[in-house]
Amino acid sequence: MLVVPNTSASSPSQQKLGYPGHEHAKRRTKGQVIIAMINLTVTNEICSLQGEYVYPTLSKEGDIIIGGIFPFHNSWEISELVYLVKPQPPECRSLDFRGFQYSQSLIFATEEINNSSSLLPGVSLGYKIYDTCRSTAMTVRTVMALVNGNEKTVLDEPCTKPAQVQTIIGDTYSSPSMAIASSIGPFRIPMISHYATCNCLSDKRKYPSFLRTIPSDYYQSRALAEMVKHFGWTWVGAIRRDDDYGNSGMATFTEAAEQLGICLEYSLTFFKTYSQEKVLRIIQQIKSSTSRVIVGFLDDMDLGILLRVFFEHNITGYQWVGTEAWIFDPVLAALDEHSILQGAIGLAIPKTTVTGLQDFILDINPLKSAALFGCKYTLPNDSDDTKVCTGEEKLSEIENTFTDMSPMPIFSNVYKAVYAVAHTLHDLLGCTQTCPTKKQPDPFTVKHLKRVHFKTKDGEEVYFDENGDPPAKYDIINWQKGEENQHEFVTVGLYDSSFPAQNRLAVNMASIVWVPVSVCSESCPPGTRKAVQKGKPICCFDCIPCAEGEISNMTDSIQCEQCYQDYWSNHHRDECVKKEIEFLSYEETMGILLTAVSIFGAFITITIAIIFFRYKNTPIVKANNSELSFLLLFSLALCFLCSLTFIGQPSEWSCMLRHTAFGITFVLCISCVLGKTIVVLMAFRATLPGSNVMKWFGPPQQRLSVLTFTLIQALICVLWLTTSPPFPFKNLNYYKEKIILECQLGSAVGFWAVLSYIGVLALLCFILAFLARKLPDKFNEAKFITFSMLIFCAVWITFIPAYVSSPGKFTVAVEIFAILASSFGLLFCIFLPKCYVIILKPEQNTKKQMMGKVPVK
Numbered sequence: 001m002l003v004v005p006n007t008s009a010s011s012p013s014q015q016k017l018g019y020p021g022h023e024h025a026k027r028r029t030k031g032q033v034i035i036a037m038i039n040l041t042v043t044n045e046i047c048s049l050q051g052e053y054v055y056p057t058l059s060k061e062g063d064i065i066i067g068g069i070f071p072f073h074n075s076w077e078i079s080e081l082v083y084l085v086k087p088q089p090p091e092c093r094s095l096d097f098r099g100f101q102y103s104q105s106l107i108f109a110t111e112e113i114n115n116s117s118s119l120l121p122g123v124s125l126g127y128k129i130y131d132t133c134r135s136t137a138m139t140v141r142t143v144m145a146l147v148n149g150n151e152k153t154v155l156d157e158p159c160t161k162p163a164q165v166q167t168i169i170g171d172t173y174s175s176p177s178m179a180i181a182s183s184i185g186p187f188r189i190p191m192i193s194h195y196a197t198c199n200c201l202s203d204k205r206k207y208p209s210f211l212r213t214i215p216s217d218y219y220q221s222r223a224l225a226e227m228v229k230h231f232g233w234t235w236v237g238a239i240r241r242d243d244d245y246g247n248s249g250m251a252t253f254t255e256a257a258e259q260l261g262i263c264l265e266y267s268l269t270f271f272k273t274y275s276q277e278k279v280l281r282i283i284q285q286i287k288s289s290t291s292r293v294i295v296g297f298l299d300d301m302d303l304g305i306l307l308r309v310f311f312e313h314n315i316t317g318y319q320w321v322g323t324e325a326w327i328f329d330p331v332l333a334a335l336d337e338h339s340i341l342q343g344a345i346g347l348a349i350p351k352t353t354v355t356g357l358q359d360f361i362l363d364i365n366p367l368k369s370a371a372l373f374g375c376k377y378t379l380p381n382d383s384d385d386t387k388v389c390t391g392e393e394k395l396s397e398i399e400n401t402f403t404d405m406s407p408m409p410i411f412s413n414v415y416k417a418v419y420a421v422a423h424t425l426h427d428l429l430g431c432t433q434t435c436p437t438k439k440q441p442d443p444f445t446v447k448h449l450k451r452v453h454f455k456t457k458d459g460e461e462v463y464f465d466e467n468g469d470p471p472a473k474y475d476i477i478n479w480q481k482g483e484e485n486q487h488e489f490v491t492v493g494l495y496d497s498s499f500p501a502q503n504r505l506a507v508n509m510a511s512i513v514w515v516p517v518s519v520c521s522e523s524c525p526p527g528t529r530k531a532v533q534k535g536k537p538i539c540c541f542d543c544i545p546c547a548e549g550e551i552s553n554m555t556d557s558i559q560c561e562q563c564y565q566d567y568w569s570n571h572h573r574d575e576c577v578k579k580e581i582e583f584l585s586y587e588e589t590m591g592i593l594l595t596a597v598s599i600f601g602a603f604i605t606i607t608i609a610i611i612f613f614r615y616k617n618t619p620i621v622k623a624n625n626s627e628l629s630f631l632l633l634f635s636l637a638l639c640f641l642c643s644l645t646f647i648g649q650p651s652e653w654s655c656m657l658r659h660t661a662f663g664i665t666f667v668l669c670i671s672c673v674l675g676k677t678i679v680v681l682m683a684f685r686a687t688l689p690g691s692n693v694m695k696w697f698g699p700p701q702q703r704l705s706v707l708t709f710t711l712i713q714a715l716i717c718v719l720w721l722t723t724s725p726p727f728p729f730k731n732l733n734y735y736k737e738k739i740i741l742e743c744q745l746g747s748a749v750g751f752w753a754v755l756s757y758i759g760v761l762a763l764l765c766f767i768l769a770f771l772a773r774k775l776p777d778k779f780n781e782a783k784f785i786t787f788s789m790l791i792f793c794a795v796w797i798t799f800i801p802a803y804v805s806s807p808g809k810f811t812v813a814v815e816i817f818a819i820l821a822s823s824f825g826l827l828f829c830i831f832l833p834k835c836y837v838i839i840l841k842p843e844q845n846t847k848k849q850m851m852g853k854v855p856v857k
Helices: 097-114 136-148 174-187 217-230 244-259 276-287 300-312 330-335 357-362 408-428 446-450 589-614 619-623 626-646 652-686 699-723 748-771 781-805 809-840 847-851
Strands: 025-028 032-036 058-060 064-070 073-077 091-095 125-131 191-193 210-212 235-241 263-270 293-297 319-322 345-348 453-455 461-463 473-481 487-496 505-507 528-532 541-545 567-569 576-578 580-582 727-731 738-744
Touching: 058 097, 064 097, 064 136, 064 408, 097 125, 097 357, 097 408, 125 136, 136 174, 174 191, 174 244, 191 408, 210 446, 217 244, 217 293, 217 319, 217 345, 217 473, 217 487, 217 505, 235 244, 244 263, 244 293, 263 276, 276 300, 300 330, 330 487, 345 487, 357 408, 408 446, 408 453, 408 461, 589 626, 589 809, 619 626, 619 809, 626 652, 626 699, 626 809, 652 699, 652 727, 652 738, 652 748, 652 781, 652 809, 699 748, 738 809, 748 781, 781 809
Parallel strands: 064 125, 191 210, 235 263, 235 293, 293 319, 319 345, 580 738
Antiparallel strands: 025 032, 058 125, 073 091, 345 473, 453 461, 473 487, 487 505, 528 541, 567 576, 727 738
């Protein structure tokens, strides 16, 4: 069976130094186990090594020695410390075949290099391999033995001397590696780990001599976070090993998860030595959680213990996400009899092969490896029932941890570490056809190792970055049920940190088997945004609909985006659409009605003008100042038609035309009415004895007054247009979802000056007509003008508040209505009675009737 190092003190009868190859060592070539049983005696020479002697488990002489430290055992026992006597060394327990396989990888690589004619020709590599028993204390002790040598005494030499090994391969785990790296850092002796992944070991200030052939957990943790995000799990729990490996890896995962929007509901620590009370607290925490995914930053032994606890408490149905420490472990898969890890997914070191390594490891002499076959050698008088070894046992006929080659990528890491050392030595020694010296180079540092770049015989590229780490590549493994309900490791994707960020992760989603969806809150659909629930992580949120004018066009939007100025959100708040443009159009019902009324008013006006022209020589037309009547009808026709300029899409010219045309035509109209009113008053005064007033307000004066009043309004309009004219304007404030196209006044002073001037003339006309209302009946023109001015003033007084308060296109409609209403008021009040007489009562259209000489019946 495998021999445990003998740590007992040497007896007085043993006075020789024992080295591998002497009578106390059994040697085996081609990977043969060398059982070093070296006993040293205590002497009183110049320099002596303090403490108990530490034996290498496997060793071989060579020109240059490589050190190796691997856990050949899983545990140890320490005798009770009484502080009265010197404590005994720990006793190793429970064989670990994995550690032995790692050591065989180192031996295979050294023998292959020794047999090579191209790498280190003429130089033989030796090795000293120690068992650490998974104890940090024993690991440091063995490393010190590698650095300082094994001799108990040194004759005629100082106690300080060069290191016994050029480099150290190991350790397997992160925490012991940290202790070693910090201990041998001052000696500038490189160590290359094949399995220690803690991100902390990349810190060259603390661990300047550390390198590794396995990717750092920095990449693994980020890869796990990206994978979790890729599968849509934003609400997860985590269990980590309570040591440097677990704590450092989980810290990096947590940081990456936060950047990707993943929340940890809990992050628990676990170690195999935890008390039952601590384990129960962990179980209760998991049971009370709502997340359905557990990220396990553990090793195989820790998770094996947890599997039993989970089964005892009936905790199933969780999606496990694992690291390379356990995701590809067949022993753990065999322990999972109750499918607690069914569907687990995680990262594994990519599959690789090292030609000849498997045959080398399995080429073990049964007589020297009884433990592998579950048998023992007994004497004839032995009475136990243990199976007796026959010497004919074959490893190909059994299945156990030792014959399992699934950790071949880790074996390859040991193999690559040895070759990295060999290539560096080859360069430093200046080897070509043969090496000029067999002496180990000085110095041999991490700096030299970092420069190495080569390919293995199987084509795998090996190099280190500035932190002493290799490139990070992982296979994505999914646990699936195979034949006989056994777990199978199915490769469903890959992760390569050397690729661009968006291409690092590649997953075949169709081939994956997993359990649940794990989110704290369901995704927010487009049209809503996430609002974090008070006192909870960011992954717990409510979905708030976007406000009007804002949209979110993707799932789980953090905020809603404001639509551009001319756009508005649709009903579902997931798209910005063009705002509806509103103006008084000829195509809509209101525009059509107002257009029809305007044309109808102009038509009636023209019809009345035609009637007046046809009967221009009749007394009623002559008596009512036909010249001003025709001018008034002309201005009223323009008033009706100017309302059309307010309909349609506003433009620069239409905005300037509509207000100026309206202002000038109405002043022309009111000026004519004012002239007619003055003529009525003057005509009545002219009938009084001795009155000669008509000569002061004859036809020339009437024309001049109309022209003067109109020119004043035209001057106001010119000043308005030259200083700050009206212009088309998009009103975005009145309606949020609409754009109102309107004519901005430009200068409000100009607009109200135009209206005020019309109002002053209308008021003056109303006052004069009101004063003339009690003239004799036959001079009833004043009454009609009074009524028309009353309507005119009422319309425009009510127009002002209606205009200010009306929204959008209704503002324009109100203004058009005021124009039409006042125009119809003037037209009907002044001209309709006369048309009635002309058309229906022609007998009253006589001079006698006009003079009032016919008695009223």
